[in-house]
Amino acid sequence: MAEQISTKPYFIRALHEWCTDNSFTPHLLVGVDAQTKVPMGYVKDGEIVLNLNYAATKDLHIGNEAITFSARFGGVSNNLYVPIDAVRGIFARENGQGMSFQAEPQSEITSDQSAVSKEIEGVVNDLPLVEGKSKEVKKPTLKLVK
Structure with a gap:
């Protein structure tokens, strides 16, 4: 019998839709x-x-x-990957x-999982940046507006 899919991604999608x-x-x-x-x-x-609001994200996909x-963080576009x-x-x-x-216990990564992770990382890193911005991370700053 095949391993069951976790209910966690379904709860995440449902609560995102509810919000x-x-x-x-x-x-x-x-984490x-x-x-x-x-x-x-x-x-x-x-x-x-x-922030997972559609106005704050681009190409949002909540998969299993x-x-x-x-x-965008500090005006710089970033491609994010968050394992469920x-x-x-x-x-x-x-x-x-x-x-x-x-918190789910960390399982040992098999060679198949490692290969998939590297493939996903390549896809995420190949996503285009908005307006040719660099991938530099800048600390957030607050500006007082009166």
């Missing part, structure tokens, strides 16, 4: 590890919170294995409603 249907801003809490491709300058204590999209196992929660920014997930 957007209610005009809430879906946010994703991600960053070696498989996660996010701007490291924005990672704090091994975690990052990502990973979440991929492009987003790295997702720790999804919630609405406005009211905090959502769902958290238990």
